[in-house]
Amino acid sequence: MLKGRTWIRAAGLSVAVVAAVVVGVVVPAAPALAIPKDCSLTVVLINAPSALNARGSVYCTRPETYWVETVIYRHDSLGRKVKVAEGETKYNGHQGWGYAHASEPCSDVQTNKNYSARAFLYDARLVYPIEVKDATSSTVRGHC
Numbered sequence: 001m002l003k004g005r006t007w008i009r010a011a012g013l014s015v016a017v018v019a020a021v022v023v024g025v026v027v028p029a030a031p032a033l034a035i036p037k038d039c040s041l042t043v044v045l046i047n048a049p050s051a052l053n054a055r056g057s058v059y060c061t062r063p064e065t066y067w068v069e070t071v072i073y074r075h076d077s078l079g080r081k082v083k084v085a086e087g088e089t090k091y092n093g094h095q096g097w098g099y100a101h102a103s104e105p106c107s108d109v110q111t112n113k114n115y116s117a118r119a120f121l122y123d124a125r126l127v128y129p130i131e132v133k134d135a136t137s138s139t140v141r142g143h144c
Contacts, residue, residue, distance in 0.1 A: 036066040036123050037132045043070060043119035045137040049144060051103045054085070054137065056119025058098040065092050067122040067129050068100040075114040075139070084108070084115075090124060106144035113142045 039060040046053045056070035069088040073081035087102040100119065109115070117137040122129035 036060060036064045036121055038062075039064060039066065039121060039132075041068075041119055041121045041133055041135045043117050043135045043137045045072070045115065045117040045140055047140060047144060049106075051105050052085075052109050052115055052140075052142065052144065053104075054087075054102045054117035054119075056100045056117075056135070058121055060095055060098070063093045063095045065123075065125045066094070066098070066132075067091070067124040068098055069120040069122070070100040070102045070117060071120075072102050072104050072115060072117050074110065074142070075116065081116075092124075109142045109144055111142050114139045115142050116140070 036058075039058050041056065041058050043054060043056045046055070052072060054070050054072045056068050058066065058068050060066070067088060067090045069086065071083055072085040074084045075081055085102040085104045087100045089098060089100040091098050102117065104115075116139045118134060120134045121132045123132050
């Protein structure tokens with residue numbers, strides 16, 4: 001059983017531990033801290049003769065540290081999406097245009113399915129990337 005000063009020390013220690021956990025875990029994960037939110041993000045899905053290609057484009061007016069991910073999805077008959085291809089690129093202190101490409105070969109494209117692409121922009125300044133924004137392309141019928 002804790003008495004007097006020992007109890008106060010134990011209570012003070014547990015408050016300090018809780019405060020450290022809250023400050024160390026909650027604050028870095030807050031999306032409001034992400035700087036690349038001012039960058040523009042677009043995604044395009046292109047039917048090329050050899051593959052179904054997607055390109056995520058980011059433009060930042062000032063140097064930023066970010067990560068761009070582009071994903072191609074195939075839609076099934078129930079409306080669910082299946083990830084079929086993805087590409088990612090990381091930039092450190094980059095200003096101007098940044099790109100990430102994904103490609104699905106024509107041999108794997110199913111002509112009776114719809115496809116779409118999505119690009120994600122992450123703030124990469126911290127240990128774990130934080131999603132800042134995303135963009136979705138229009139849906140296209142699978143053919144090359």
